[in-house]
Amino acid sequence: MVRFGYTMMTEQAGPRELVEHVVGAERAGFDFAVISDHYFPWLDAQGHSPYAWSVLGAAAQATTAIPLMTYVTCPTVRYHPAVVAQKAATVQLLSEGRFRLGLGSGENLNEHVVGPGWPAAHIRLEMLEEAVEIIRELFGGGSVNHHGRYFDVENARLWDLPDEPPPIGVAVSGDRSCELAGRLADLAIAIDPERELLEAFDRSGGAGKPKVGQLAVCYDVDRDTAVKRAHEQFRWSLGGWRVNAELPGPAAFEQASRYVRPEDVAESIPCGEDVNVFVDAVRPFVDAGFTEVALVQVGGAHQYPFLEWAEATLLPALRAMRPAGPSATLED
Template sequence: MPVRIGYTMMTEQAGPRELVSHVAGAEEAGFDFSVISDHSFPWLESQGHAPYAWSVLGAAAQATSRIPLMTYVTCPTFRYHPAVVAQKAATMQILSQGRFRLGLGSGENLNEHVVGAGWPAAHVRLEMLEEAVGVIRRMFTGVCVSHHGAHYDVENAKLWDLPDELPPIGIAASGPRSCELAGRQGDLVIATEPNPELLRTFDAHRVGQLPVSYGTDRDAAVARAHKQFRWALGGWKVNAELPGPAGFEQASQHTRPGDVAESIPCGDDVDAFVEAVRPYAEAGFTEVALVQIGGDRQEPFLEWAEAKLLPALRKL
């Protein structure tokens, strides 16, 4: 089976109306699915945006008719209480007529610090995520839920509008413990690296993500990727901890354009983009969502993807 190719609504680099227009364009171009980031801050100030992802999703559900929608990812432990996430996900599944998947993760300090709840150690964040997923799954049953756990309290909560088909839950995995959690509580696993060892015990759908920088001028595409996406080379252990764009600016100040170009396909060489996706296919990923870097470069990318990139990727 060919790898399904998705489109990313990158909330850090475009405003809400633009994001809805972009995903409608992705549906027209023939992308198999779409995902959206859920941030309260951009990674770098040069990205310049952070609209509320759930409002964008509601609008996207009305602006499209075919393309699946998915959070990539929402953190149900700090900014959002898990009972509220359950309500949002159920509503999105109804609005999209069964096209929504709920991607969950343990979050980043960059976004979750805004509620002033502190930022505990990674193992505590995973405990919180596990408890939150349990609350969401209980809410999805439609019963009245009361829960008093180590991290969350729920009092007499009930979802009054439930879809006929519940949204699948994906869980982001970046290490053995989170992958084990995804295996126990997730319907699919989400990962940003094609690490077959990390995922070898997980048999369900694997959804990956890959940043790309399309442009007919390769040097300009590399410069854009360096300006807006050099933070991504820091690795998850760093990226989860830094509290704001200034920290990412400092952490990535010595990253060179050449370093970025080694990790992110840049330009308009279809073969280079295919080779960047290939490790995901070989690692057993069933889906890969592409992130076109640059909020003002989506339309040319979508046109090129429809004409050249997607037909080549579907041969993987």
């Protein structure tokens, strides 16, 4: 059965609000929660970007059962992998085993702030592979020394280790990342409902492992208001991964998305309150083979109406979904 999650979108809410939102998501019955790990918002209109790991620590204490996950952390430029391993182990302890560490090769938007330059895509994947290996070795306990192509670790050890280390997820977007994830990760992460990605992950050792997708939605009782908000805050998402990984800041995303129309956004982000529209948007992920789908409600100030609607209407409808064919609708 597919599980449905809630996204703490750090780009659109402050730290205290994010913790309150995930408490509400647990109360509403979401199966899990994920959090973005950014230094910048995508657009100025979003207006936030607190430190995700502080939010996770607070969320681990404020909730009791909902699983938590980074979606995703880049462990190669802004953070050293040895530090990521320590943070992840600590959150696993604080949450009493509810944490999963989602990793990816990152975006220039967030990683450029420490100043070493933005590597080419194939270099970023090589760095990610080495980082995952370091993190796994530190999760294993004992002293770690590592002198690799991209990272050095000198006599490192995690002194506070959970009994079960956090499962590691890796974001996939092409053959190389699918191979890496299938071989080294415990789960796959993707933002597009592409069956081919999951099949490539399975061929590389991922068969039977969880596959986690994510979809932006914009609930509002007035559809036009929802479309306007989605356009103001999420038009950047139509640029695609190859573009979005490279742009250096919100001003660049403003420029790149200046010709995106509200109707363009509404074609990819379900807007309004028609639950069938939301179910139809989620269905491609289910049909592609995703075992989990995390939803992002667009607009930091619009979480509570969404959570109430999700509890009463959306989550029951998603769990009653028939994952077969584009014409399937909800049962009468």
